[in-house]
Amino acid sequence: MRWLVYLFCEAWTNLRTNRTTTVVAIVTTAFTLTCVGIFVLSYVNLRHAANWLQEDIKVIVYLDDRLPLEAIQELEDTLKADRMVGSLFYISKDQALGEFRAQFPSDSHLLEGLGENPLPASFVVTPAPNYRSLNSVNRWAERVTIMPGVAKVDYNQEWIDALAELIRYIELAAISVGVILSMAGITIIGNTIRLALFARREEVEILRLIGATRTFIRIPYVIEGAVLGVCGSALSLSILKLGFELFRRQIGSVGRFNEIESLVTFLPISGCAAFVGIGMVLGIAGSMVSLRRFGETRG
Amino acid sequence: MIQLIHVSKSYDRRVVLSDLTLEIGKGEFVLLMGPSGAGKSTLLRMLIGEERPDQGQIFVQGKNVGQLRQSEVPYLRRKIGTVFQEFHLLPKKSVFENVALPLLVQRSSVAEIRRKVMEALRAVDVEHKKDQSPASLSTGEQQRVCIARAIVNGPVVLLADEPTGNLDPERTAEIIELFKLVNARGTTVVVATHDPHVMTLVNRRVMMLIQGVLIPEVQGGDA
Numbered sequence: 001m002r003w004l005v006y007l008f009c010e011a012w013t014n015l016r017t018n019r020t021t022t023v024v025a026i027v028t029t030a031f032t033l034t035c036v037g038i039f040v041l042s043y044v045n046l047r048h049a050a051n052w053l054q055e056d057i058k059v060i061v062y063l064d065d066r067l068p069l070e071a072i073q074e075l076e077d078t079l080k081a082d083r084m085v086g087s088l089f090y091i092s093k094d095q096a097l098g099e100f101r102a103q104f105p106s107d108s109h110l111l112e113g114l115g116e117n118p119l120p121a122s123f124v125v126t127p128a129p130n131y132r133s134l135n136s137v138n139r140w141a142e143r144v145t146i147m148p149g150v151a152k153v154d155y156n157q158e159w160i161d162a163l164a165e166l167i168r169y170i171e172l173a174a175i176s177v178g179v180i181l182s183m184a185g186i187t188i189i190g191n192t193i194r195l196a197l198f199a200r201r202e203e204v205e206i207l208r209l210i211g212a213t214r215t216f217i218r219i220p221y222v223i224e225g226a227v228l229g230v231c232g233s234a235l236s237l238s239i240l241k242l243g244f245e246l247f248r249r250q251i252g253s254v255g256r257f258n259e260i261e262s263l264v265t266f267l268p269i270s271g272c273a274a275f276v277g278i279g280m281v282l283g284i285a286g287s288m289v290s291l292r293r294f295g296e297t298r299g
Numbered sequence: 300m301i302q303l304i305h306v307s308k309s310y311d312r313r314v315v316l317s318d319l320t321l322e323i324g325k326g327e328f329v330l331l332m333g334p335s336g337a338g339k340s341t342l343l344r345m346l347i348g349e350e351r352p353d354q355g356q357i358f359v360q361g362k363n364v365g366q367l368r369q370s371e372v373p374y375l376r377r378k379i380g381t382v383f384q385e386f387h388l389l390p391k392k393s394v395f396e397n398v399a400l401p402l403l404v405q406r407s408s409v410a411e412i413r414r415k416v417m418e419a420l421r422a423v424d425v426e427h428k429k430d431q432s433p434a435s436l437s438t439g440e441q442q443r444v445c446i447a448r449a450i451v452n453g454p455v456v457l458l459a460d461e462p463t464g465n466l467d468p469e470r471t472a473e474i475i476e477l478f479k480l481v482n483a484r485g486t487t488v489v490v491a492t493h494d495p496h497v498m499t500l501v502n503r504r505v506m507m508l509i510q511g512v513l514i515p516e517v518q519g520g521d522a
Protein backbone atom coordinates (compact mmCIF):
# COMPACT_ATOMS: atom_id res chain seq x y z
CA MET A 1 0.00 0.00 0.00
CA ARG A 2 3.00 2.28 0.54
CA TRP A 3 3.44 2.57 -3.23
CA LEU A 4 -0.16 3.68 -3.62
CA VAL A 5 0.32 6.37 -0.97
CA TYR A 6 3.47 7.37 -2.83
CA LEU A 7 1.61 7.76 -6.14
CA PHE A 8 -1.10 9.94 -4.57
CA CYS A 9 1.54 11.98 -2.71
CA GLU A 10 3.38 12.52 -5.99
CA ALA A 11 0.19 13.77 -7.65
CA TRP A 12 -0.43 16.11 -4.70
CA THR A 13 3.19 17.32 -4.85
CA ASN A 14 2.78 18.03 -8.58
CA LEU A 15 -0.35 20.07 -7.92
CA ARG A 16 1.26 22.01 -5.08
CA THR A 17 4.60 22.57 -6.80
CA ASN A 18 2.97 24.07 -9.89
CA ARG A 19 0.38 26.01 -7.87
CA THR A 20 -0.12 28.82 -10.36
CA THR A 21 -0.56 26.56 -13.38
CA THR A 22 -2.85 24.33 -11.31
CA VAL A 23 -5.12 27.25 -10.38
CA VAL A 24 -5.09 28.61 -13.93
CA ALA A 25 -5.95 25.16 -15.30
CA ILE A 26 -8.82 24.71 -12.84
CA VAL A 27 -10.27 28.18 -13.51
CA THR A 28 -9.99 27.98 -17.30
CA THR A 29 -11.42 24.46 -17.30
CA ALA A 30 -14.25 25.71 -15.07
CA PHE A 31 -15.13 28.55 -17.44
CA THR A 32 -14.91 26.24 -20.42
CA LEU A 33 -17.23 23.72 -18.79
CA THR A 34 -19.55 26.54 -17.66
CA CYS A 35 -20.14 27.38 -21.32
CA VAL A 36 -21.02 23.75 -21.96
CA GLY A 37 -23.16 23.76 -18.81
CA ILE A 38 -25.19 26.76 -20.01
CA PHE A 39 -26.18 24.82 -23.10
CA VAL A 40 -26.90 21.69 -21.09
CA LEU A 41 -29.06 23.67 -18.65
CA SER A 42 -30.95 25.35 -21.50
CA TYR A 43 -31.51 21.97 -23.06
CA VAL A 44 -32.68 20.39 -19.81
CA ASN A 45 -35.11 23.26 -19.14
CA LEU A 46 -36.52 23.31 -22.64
CA ARG A 47 -37.06 19.55 -22.46
CA HIS A 48 -38.74 20.11 -19.14
CA ALA A 49 -40.96 22.81 -20.64
CA ALA A 50 -41.78 20.60 -23.61
CA ASN A 51 -42.81 17.75 -21.31
CA TRP A 52 -44.93 20.14 -19.29
CA LEU A 53 -46.64 21.42 -22.42
CA GLN A 54 -47.19 17.89 -23.61
CA GLU A 55 -48.81 16.96 -20.30
CA ASP A 56 -51.10 19.96 -20.70
CA ILE A 57 -51.99 19.32 -24.32
CA LYS A 58 -55.64 19.87 -25.29
CA VAL A 59 -57.15 19.00 -28.65
CA ILE A 60 -60.22 20.93 -29.79
CA VAL A 61 -62.53 19.12 -32.18
CA TYR A 62 -64.73 21.75 -33.87
CA LEU A 63 -68.07 20.49 -35.09
CA ASP A 64 -69.98 21.16 -38.22
CA ASP A 65 -72.64 23.86 -37.56
CA ARG A 66 -75.34 21.75 -39.21
CA LEU A 67 -74.72 18.68 -37.10
CA PRO A 68 -77.88 17.55 -35.33
CA LEU A 69 -77.83 16.84 -31.59
CA GLU A 70 -78.13 13.05 -32.10
CA ALA A 71 -75.05 13.07 -34.33
CA ILE A 72 -73.17 15.15 -31.75
CA GLN A 73 -74.09 12.61 -29.07
CA GLU A 74 -73.02 9.77 -31.37
CA LEU A 75 -69.69 11.48 -32.08
CA GLU A 76 -69.12 12.05 -28.35
CA ASP A 77 -69.75 8.34 -27.69
CA THR A 78 -67.33 7.40 -30.47
CA LEU A 79 -64.63 9.69 -29.11
CA LYS A 80 -65.13 8.52 -25.53
CA ALA A 81 -64.69 4.93 -26.65
CA ASP A 82 -61.36 5.79 -28.28
CA ARG A 83 -58.44 4.54 -26.11
CA MET A 84 -56.42 7.60 -27.03
CA VAL A 85 -58.97 9.88 -25.39
CA GLY A 86 -58.41 10.51 -21.69
CA SER A 87 -61.33 12.83 -21.12
CA LEU A 88 -63.50 15.25 -23.06
CA PHE A 89 -66.17 17.83 -22.53
CA TYR A 90 -68.61 19.49 -24.86
CA ILE A 91 -68.77 23.24 -25.49
CA SER A 92 -71.94 24.34 -27.24
CA LYS A 93 -72.11 27.35 -29.56
CA ASP A 94 -73.68 29.44 -26.79
CA GLN A 95 -71.01 28.41 -24.26
CA ALA A 96 -68.29 29.29 -26.79
CA LEU A 97 -69.82 32.72 -27.27
CA GLY A 98 -70.09 33.22 -23.52
CA GLU A 99 -66.43 32.27 -23.04
CA PHE A 100 -65.36 34.60 -25.82
CA ARG A 101 -67.22 37.48 -24.21
CA ALA A 102 -65.75 36.66 -20.83
CA GLN A 103 -62.21 36.45 -22.16
CA PHE A 104 -62.35 39.41 -24.53
CA PRO A 105 -64.98 41.76 -23.11
CA SER A 106 -63.68 44.76 -25.07
CA ASP A 107 -63.89 42.88 -28.40
CA SER A 108 -67.33 41.30 -27.89
CA HIS A 109 -68.98 44.00 -30.04
CA LEU A 110 -67.17 42.49 -33.05
CA LEU A 111 -69.57 39.54 -33.00
CA GLU A 112 -72.68 41.71 -32.61
CA GLY A 113 -72.63 42.81 -36.25
CA LEU A 114 -72.60 39.21 -37.51
CA GLY A 115 -76.12 38.57 -36.25
CA GLU A 116 -75.95 34.76 -35.86
CA ASN A 117 -73.36 33.27 -33.43
CA PRO A 118 -70.40 32.38 -35.70
CA LEU A 119 -68.58 30.30 -33.10
CA PRO A 120 -68.78 26.52 -33.61
CA ALA A 121 -69.59 23.91 -30.98
CA SER A 122 -66.63 21.77 -30.01
CA PHE A 123 -65.26 18.92 -27.92
CA VAL A 124 -62.21 19.72 -25.80
CA VAL A 125 -60.23 16.49 -25.63
CA THR A 126 -57.40 15.63 -23.21
CA PRO A 127 -55.39 12.72 -24.66
CA ALA A 128 -54.86 9.66 -22.45
CA PRO A 129 -51.52 9.83 -20.57
CA ASN A 130 -49.80 7.29 -22.83
CA TYR A 131 -50.80 9.13 -26.00
CA ARG A 132 -49.64 12.66 -25.31
CA SER A 133 -46.56 12.57 -27.50
CA LEU A 134 -46.62 14.84 -30.50
CA ASN A 135 -46.64 11.92 -32.93
CA SER A 136 -49.58 10.22 -31.22
CA VAL A 137 -51.61 13.43 -31.13
CA ASN A 138 -50.78 14.12 -34.78
CA ARG A 139 -51.92 10.67 -35.86
CA TRP A 140 -55.08 10.88 -33.75
CA ALA A 141 -55.92 14.38 -35.11
CA GLU A 142 -55.54 13.15 -38.70
CA ARG A 143 -57.91 10.29 -37.98
CA VAL A 144 -60.54 12.49 -36.30
CA THR A 145 -60.42 15.24 -38.94
CA ILE A 146 -61.98 12.93 -41.53
CA MET A 147 -64.81 11.79 -39.24
CA PRO A 148 -68.29 12.90 -40.40
CA GLY A 149 -69.47 16.03 -38.59
CA VAL A 150 -65.97 17.22 -37.71
CA ALA A 151 -65.13 20.64 -39.20
CA LYS A 152 -61.59 20.99 -37.90
CA VAL A 153 -59.21 19.62 -35.31
CA ASP A 154 -56.98 22.12 -33.61
CA TYR A 155 -54.31 21.99 -30.96
CA ASN A 156 -51.23 23.99 -30.09
CA GLN A 157 -49.28 22.05 -32.70
CA GLU A 158 -47.32 24.95 -34.12
CA TRP A 159 -46.12 25.98 -30.71
CA ILE A 160 -45.13 22.43 -29.79
CA ASP A 161 -43.51 21.91 -33.19
CA ALA A 162 -41.53 25.12 -32.81
CA LEU A 163 -40.41 24.11 -29.34
CA ALA A 164 -39.40 20.64 -30.55
CA GLU A 165 -37.43 22.28 -33.34
CA LEU A 166 -35.76 24.65 -30.90
CA ILE A 167 -34.87 21.74 -28.61
CA ARG A 168 -33.29 19.92 -31.55
CA TYR A 169 -31.17 23.00 -32.36
CA ILE A 170 -30.16 23.50 -28.73
CA GLU A 171 -29.30 19.79 -28.49
CA LEU A 172 -27.17 20.05 -31.60
CA ALA A 173 -25.53 23.25 -30.35
CA ALA A 174 -24.90 21.68 -26.93
CA ILE A 175 -23.23 18.67 -28.54
CA SER A 176 -21.13 20.80 -30.93
CA VAL A 177 -20.11 23.32 -28.28
CA GLY A 178 -19.58 20.48 -25.82
CA VAL A 179 -17.23 18.65 -28.19
CA ILE A 180 -15.27 21.79 -29.11
CA LEU A 181 -14.96 23.03 -25.54
CA SER A 182 -14.13 19.54 -24.28
CA MET A 183 -11.20 19.57 -26.69
CA ALA A 184 -10.21 22.92 -25.24
CA GLY A 185 -10.48 21.47 -21.73
CA ILE A 186 -8.32 18.49 -22.70
CA THR A 187 -5.72 20.86 -24.19
CA ILE A 188 -5.68 23.10 -21.09
CA ILE A 189 -5.24 20.17 -18.70
CA GLY A 190 -2.85 18.45 -21.10
CA ASN A 191 -0.60 21.52 -21.13
CA THR A 192 -0.60 21.67 -17.35
CA ILE A 193 0.44 18.04 -17.17
CA ARG A 194 3.09 18.68 -19.80
CA LEU A 195 4.54 21.45 -17.65
CA ALA A 196 4.53 19.12 -14.64
CA LEU A 197 6.25 16.43 -16.69
CA PHE A 198 8.84 18.90 -17.93
CA ALA A 199 9.50 20.15 -14.40
CA ARG A 200 9.95 16.58 -13.18
CA ARG A 201 11.63 15.05 -16.20
CA GLU A 202 14.72 14.13 -14.18
CA GLU A 203 12.58 12.26 -11.69
CA VAL A 204 10.82 10.45 -14.53
CA GLU A 205 14.23 9.54 -15.92
CA ILE A 206 15.39 8.16 -12.56
CA LEU A 207 12.19 6.16 -12.13
CA ARG A 208 12.66 4.63 -15.56
CA LEU A 209 16.26 3.67 -14.78
CA ILE A 210 15.38 1.97 -11.49
CA GLY A 211 12.75 -0.19 -13.16
CA ALA A 212 9.47 1.69 -12.82
CA THR A 213 6.88 0.56 -15.31
CA ARG A 214 5.20 3.08 -17.58
CA THR A 215 2.00 2.71 -15.58
CA PHE A 216 3.78 3.46 -12.31
CA ILE A 217 5.34 6.60 -13.79
CA ARG A 218 2.10 7.74 -15.38
CA ILE A 219 -0.35 7.20 -12.52
CA PRO A 220 0.50 10.41 -10.56
CA TYR A 221 0.00 12.48 -13.70
CA VAL A 222 -3.27 10.74 -14.52
CA ILE A 223 -4.42 11.40 -10.93
CA GLU A 224 -3.34 15.02 -11.33
CA GLY A 225 -5.36 15.34 -14.55
CA ALA A 226 -8.38 13.74 -12.89
CA VAL A 227 -8.13 16.10 -9.91
CA LEU A 228 -7.85 19.13 -12.23
CA GLY A 229 -10.88 17.92 -14.20
CA VAL A 230 -12.96 17.25 -11.09
CA CYS A 231 -12.03 20.60 -9.48
CA GLY A 232 -12.70 22.45 -12.76
CA SER A 233 -16.09 20.81 -13.27
CA ALA A 234 -17.07 21.27 -9.61
CA LEU A 235 -16.18 24.96 -9.80
CA SER A 236 -18.09 25.20 -13.05
CA LEU A 237 -21.15 23.61 -11.39
CA SER A 238 -20.92 26.17 -8.58
CA ILE A 239 -20.80 29.02 -11.11
CA LEU A 240 -23.78 27.53 -12.96
CA LYS A 241 -25.77 27.07 -9.75
CA LEU A 242 -25.04 30.64 -8.67
CA GLY A 243 -26.03 32.00 -12.08
CA PHE A 244 -29.13 29.81 -12.11
CA GLU A 245 -30.31 31.01 -8.68
CA LEU A 246 -29.72 34.64 -9.65
CA PHE A 247 -31.70 34.10 -12.85
CA ARG A 248 -34.55 32.41 -10.98
CA ARG A 249 -34.66 35.16 -8.37
CA GLN A 250 -34.72 37.74 -11.15
CA ILE A 251 -37.65 36.18 -13.01
CA GLY A 252 -39.40 35.54 -9.68
CA SER A 253 -39.36 39.25 -8.97
CA VAL A 254 -41.34 39.90 -12.16
CA GLY A 255 -44.94 38.97 -11.29
CA ARG A 256 -46.09 37.55 -14.62
CA PHE A 257 -43.15 35.11 -14.79
CA ASN A 258 -44.13 33.46 -11.50
CA GLU A 259 -45.25 30.31 -13.25
CA ILE A 260 -42.03 30.10 -15.25
CA GLU A 261 -40.00 30.42 -12.05
CA SER A 262 -41.55 27.22 -10.74
CA LEU A 263 -40.85 25.51 -14.07
CA VAL A 264 -37.13 26.23 -14.43
CA THR A 265 -34.97 23.52 -12.98
CA PHE A 266 -31.27 22.91 -12.26
CA LEU A 267 -29.47 19.68 -13.14
CA PRO A 268 -30.58 16.73 -10.99
CA ILE A 269 -28.04 15.18 -8.59
CA SER A 270 -27.30 12.44 -11.12
CA GLY A 271 -26.74 15.13 -13.78
CA CYS A 272 -24.34 17.01 -11.48
CA ALA A 273 -22.47 13.77 -10.78
CA ALA A 274 -22.28 13.06 -14.52
CA PHE A 275 -21.01 16.61 -15.13
CA VAL A 276 -18.21 16.14 -12.59
CA GLY A 277 -17.55 12.69 -14.06
CA ILE A 278 -17.19 14.21 -17.52
CA GLY A 279 -14.74 16.75 -16.05
CA MET A 280 -12.72 13.89 -14.60
CA VAL A 281 -12.70 12.02 -17.92
CA LEU A 282 -11.55 15.18 -19.73
CA GLY A 283 -8.76 15.61 -17.17
CA ILE A 284 -7.61 12.02 -17.60
CA ALA A 285 -7.78 12.39 -21.38
CA GLY A 286 -5.60 15.55 -21.16
CA SER A 287 -3.06 13.68 -19.05
CA MET A 288 -3.00 10.72 -21.41
CA VAL A 289 -2.41 12.94 -24.44
CA SER A 290 0.55 14.65 -22.75
CA LEU A 291 1.94 11.39 -21.37
CA ARG A 292 1.70 9.78 -24.77
CA ARG A 293 3.63 12.65 -26.36
CA PHE A 294 6.15 12.61 -23.53
CA GLY A 295 6.46 8.82 -23.85
CA GLU A 296 7.13 9.13 -27.56
CA THR A 297 10.09 11.38 -26.90
CA ARG A 298 11.34 9.28 -23.97
CA GLY A 299 11.01 5.85 -25.58
CA MET B 300 26.06 -13.15 -16.41
CA ILE B 301 26.71 -10.62 -19.22
CA GLN B 302 27.46 -11.63 -22.78
CA LEU B 303 27.87 -9.46 -25.88
CA ILE B 304 28.12 -11.16 -29.26
CA HIS B 305 29.31 -9.06 -32.23
CA VAL B 306 27.51 -5.96 -31.00
CA SER B 307 27.64 -2.79 -33.10
CA LYS B 308 25.97 0.56 -32.65
CA SER B 309 26.05 3.77 -34.69
CA TYR B 310 24.46 7.18 -34.37
CA ASP B 311 23.99 9.04 -37.66
CA ARG B 312 26.62 6.87 -39.38
CA ARG B 313 29.08 7.56 -36.55
CA VAL B 314 30.23 4.20 -35.25
CA VAL B 315 30.08 4.13 -31.45
CA LEU B 316 30.58 0.41 -30.85
CA SER B 317 32.14 -1.87 -33.40
CA ASP B 318 31.71 -5.64 -33.41
CA LEU B 319 32.02 -6.00 -29.65
CA THR B 320 32.21 -9.47 -28.19
CA LEU B 321 32.80 -10.02 -24.50
CA GLU B 322 31.68 -12.06 -21.56
CA ILE B 323 31.49 -11.11 -17.89
CA GLY B 324 30.95 -13.92 -15.42
CA LYS B 325 28.79 -14.02 -12.31
CA GLY B 326 30.44 -12.23 -9.37
CA GLU B 327 33.14 -10.59 -11.51
CA PHE B 328 34.43 -7.05 -10.98
CA VAL B 329 35.26 -5.43 -14.32
CA LEU B 330 36.68 -2.02 -15.08
CA LEU B 331 35.63 -0.63 -18.44
CA MET B 332 38.27 1.94 -19.28
CA GLY B 333 38.44 4.37 -22.13
CA PRO B 334 38.49 8.06 -22.99
CA SER B 335 35.35 10.16 -23.25
CA GLY B 336 33.35 9.19 -26.32
CA ALA B 337 34.82 5.69 -26.48
CA GLY B 338 31.36 4.13 -26.19
CA LYS B 339 31.41 3.11 -22.50
CA SER B 340 28.12 4.83 -21.63
CA THR B 341 26.46 3.47 -24.75
CA LEU B 342 27.53 -0.03 -23.75
CA LEU B 343 26.11 0.39 -20.24
CA ARG B 344 22.88 1.88 -21.62
CA MET B 345 22.53 -1.16 -23.84
CA LEU B 346 22.89 -3.48 -20.86
CA ILE B 347 19.86 -1.86 -19.20
CA GLY B 348 17.79 -1.85 -22.38
CA GLU B 349 17.97 1.92 -22.82
CA GLU B 350 19.54 1.49 -26.24
CA ARG B 351 19.28 -1.37 -28.69
CA PRO B 352 22.19 -2.66 -30.76
CA ASP B 353 22.15 -2.22 -34.52
CA GLN B 354 23.76 -5.62 -34.83
CA GLY B 355 24.62 -8.47 -32.51
CA GLN B 356 23.10 -9.79 -29.32
CA ILE B 357 23.29 -8.83 -25.67
CA PHE B 358 22.45 -11.27 -22.90
CA VAL B 359 22.05 -10.33 -19.24
CA GLN B 360 21.33 -13.27 -16.94
CA GLY B 361 20.34 -15.32 -19.98
CA LYS B 362 17.87 -12.74 -21.34
CA ASN B 363 18.37 -11.30 -24.80
CA VAL B 364 18.15 -7.62 -23.91
CA GLY B 365 17.91 -6.45 -27.51
CA GLN B 366 14.78 -8.50 -28.04
CA LEU B 367 12.96 -7.57 -24.85
CA ARG B 368 9.60 -5.92 -25.29
CA GLN B 369 9.36 -2.37 -23.96
CA SER B 370 7.09 -3.62 -21.18
CA GLU B 371 9.71 -6.17 -20.08
CA VAL B 372 12.57 -3.67 -19.78
CA PRO B 373 11.56 -2.35 -16.29
CA TYR B 374 11.74 -5.89 -14.91
CA LEU B 375 15.27 -6.29 -16.30
CA ARG B 376 16.28 -2.98 -14.70
CA ARG B 377 15.08 -4.15 -11.30
CA LYS B 378 17.86 -6.76 -11.39
CA ILE B 379 20.48 -4.18 -12.33
CA GLY B 380 21.66 -1.41 -10.01
CA THR B 381 22.90 1.74 -11.73
CA VAL B 382 25.18 4.51 -10.46
CA PHE B 383 25.96 7.63 -12.47
CA GLN B 384 28.40 10.50 -12.31
CA GLU B 385 25.57 13.04 -11.90
CA PHE B 386 24.16 11.31 -8.80
CA HIS B 387 20.54 11.63 -10.06
CA LEU B 388 19.12 12.08 -6.58
CA LEU B 389 15.74 13.73 -6.08
CA PRO B 390 16.41 16.97 -4.22
CA LYS B 391 12.95 17.25 -2.64
CA LYS B 392 13.10 13.80 -1.10
CA SER B 393 15.11 12.71 1.91
CA VAL B 394 18.02 10.29 1.67
CA PHE B 395 15.73 7.52 2.98
CA GLU B 396 13.06 8.27 0.36
CA ASN B 397 15.61 8.35 -2.45
CA VAL B 398 16.98 4.96 -1.49
CA ALA B 399 13.46 3.56 -1.03
CA LEU B 400 12.43 4.39 -4.62
CA PRO B 401 13.43 1.07 -6.27
CA LEU B 402 11.49 -0.81 -3.58
CA LEU B 403 8.42 1.41 -3.99
CA VAL B 404 8.51 0.73 -7.69
CA GLN B 405 8.43 -2.99 -6.91
CA ARG B 406 5.53 -2.43 -4.49
CA SER B 407 7.41 -3.76 -1.48
CA SER B 408 5.77 -3.63 1.94
CA VAL B 409 6.46 -0.81 4.39
CA ALA B 410 8.37 -3.14 6.75
CA GLU B 411 10.49 -4.53 3.91
CA ILE B 412 11.26 -1.03 2.63
CA ARG B 413 12.36 0.12 6.10
CA ARG B 414 14.54 -2.93 6.67
CA LYS B 415 16.23 -2.96 3.26
CA VAL B 416 16.78 0.80 3.09
CA MET B 417 18.41 0.85 6.52
CA GLU B 418 20.60 -2.11 5.53
CA ALA B 419 21.70 -0.35 2.35
CA LEU B 420 22.37 2.94 4.17
CA ARG B 421 24.41 1.06 6.79
CA ALA B 422 26.41 -0.68 4.06
CA VAL B 423 27.50 2.65 2.58
CA ASP B 424 27.82 4.32 5.99
CA VAL B 425 25.25 7.12 5.61
CA GLU B 426 22.65 5.67 7.95
CA HIS B 427 22.83 8.74 10.19
CA LYS B 428 21.93 11.03 7.26
CA LYS B 429 18.72 9.23 6.35
CA ASP B 430 16.40 12.16 7.09
CA GLN B 431 18.52 14.79 5.40
CA SER B 432 18.05 16.24 1.97
CA PRO B 433 20.65 15.12 -0.63
CA ALA B 434 21.60 18.76 -1.16
CA SER B 435 22.90 18.95 2.41
CA LEU B 436 25.36 16.09 1.79
CA SER B 437 28.89 16.24 0.42
CA THR B 438 29.53 14.89 -3.09
CA GLY B 439 31.08 11.72 -1.65
CA GLU B 440 28.06 11.15 0.57
CA GLN B 441 25.69 11.78 -2.33
CA GLN B 442 27.46 9.11 -4.34
CA ARG B 443 27.20 6.74 -1.37
CA VAL B 444 23.44 7.36 -1.33
CA CYS B 445 23.33 6.55 -5.05
CA ILE B 446 25.15 3.29 -4.38
CA ALA B 447 22.73 2.51 -1.55
CA ARG B 448 19.82 3.08 -3.96
CA ALA B 449 21.51 0.86 -6.56
CA ILE B 450 22.01 -2.07 -4.16
CA VAL B 451 18.86 -1.74 -2.02
CA ASN B 452 16.92 -4.44 -3.86
CA GLY B 453 19.87 -6.84 -4.11
CA PRO B 454 20.67 -6.56 -7.83
CA VAL B 455 22.59 -9.28 -9.62
CA VAL B 456 24.58 -6.67 -11.55
CA LEU B 457 25.79 -3.21 -10.55
CA LEU B 458 26.66 -0.84 -13.39
CA ALA B 459 28.49 2.38 -12.61
CA ASP B 460 29.10 5.06 -15.25
CA GLU B 461 31.91 7.42 -14.25
CA PRO B 462 30.92 7.08 -10.59
CA THR B 463 33.97 8.98 -9.38
CA GLY B 464 33.94 11.73 -11.99
CA ASN B 465 32.91 14.38 -9.47
CA LEU B 466 35.02 13.12 -6.58
CA ASP B 467 38.50 13.89 -5.25
CA PRO B 468 41.06 11.02 -5.07
CA GLU B 469 40.30 10.28 -1.42
CA ARG B 470 36.52 10.00 -2.02
CA THR B 471 37.23 8.05 -5.20
CA ALA B 472 39.14 5.45 -3.20
CA GLU B 473 36.27 5.19 -0.69
CA ILE B 474 33.69 4.69 -3.43
CA ILE B 475 35.80 2.04 -5.15
CA GLU B 476 36.11 0.26 -1.78
CA LEU B 477 32.33 0.27 -1.54
CA PHE B 478 32.07 -1.32 -4.99
CA LYS B 479 34.52 -4.00 -3.86
CA LEU B 480 32.32 -4.67 -0.83
CA VAL B 481 29.24 -4.97 -3.00
CA ASN B 482 31.15 -7.30 -5.30
CA ALA B 483 32.29 -9.36 -2.33
CA ARG B 484 28.63 -10.10 -1.60
CA GLY B 485 28.34 -11.79 -5.00
CA THR B 486 27.09 -8.95 -7.17
CA THR B 487 28.68 -8.58 -10.60
CA VAL B 488 30.14 -5.06 -10.81
CA VAL B 489 31.00 -3.16 -13.99
CA VAL B 490 32.57 0.26 -13.51
CA ALA B 491 33.05 2.46 -16.56
CA THR B 492 35.62 5.23 -16.15
CA HIS B 493 38.11 7.31 -18.08
CA ASP B 494 40.16 7.94 -14.90
CA PRO B 495 43.44 5.91 -14.95
CA HIS B 496 43.70 6.50 -11.18
CA VAL B 497 40.76 4.16 -10.67
CA MET B 498 42.69 1.39 -12.42
CA THR B 499 45.41 1.67 -9.81
CA LEU B 500 42.79 1.06 -7.11
CA VAL B 501 41.34 -2.09 -8.59
CA ASN B 502 43.30 -5.29 -9.04
CA ARG B 503 40.67 -6.76 -11.30
CA ARG B 504 39.92 -7.39 -14.91
CA VAL B 505 40.15 -4.26 -17.08
CA MET B 506 38.63 -3.86 -20.52
CA MET B 507 39.78 -0.99 -22.70
CA LEU B 508 37.36 0.57 -25.11
CA ILE B 509 38.78 2.98 -27.66
CA GLN B 510 36.61 4.48 -30.38
CA GLY B 511 34.10 1.71 -29.98
CA VAL B 512 36.64 -1.08 -30.30
CA LEU B 513 37.54 -3.41 -27.46
CA ILE B 514 41.27 -3.91 -27.14
CA PRO B 515 43.01 -6.85 -25.41
CA GLU B 516 42.42 -7.03 -21.68
CA VAL B 517 44.84 -5.63 -19.13
CA GLN B 518 45.04 -6.18 -15.40
CA GLY B 519 44.46 -3.41 -12.87
CA GLY B 520 46.41 -3.16 -9.62
CA ASP B 521 45.62 -2.11 -6.10
CA ALA B 522 47.39 1.08 -5.03
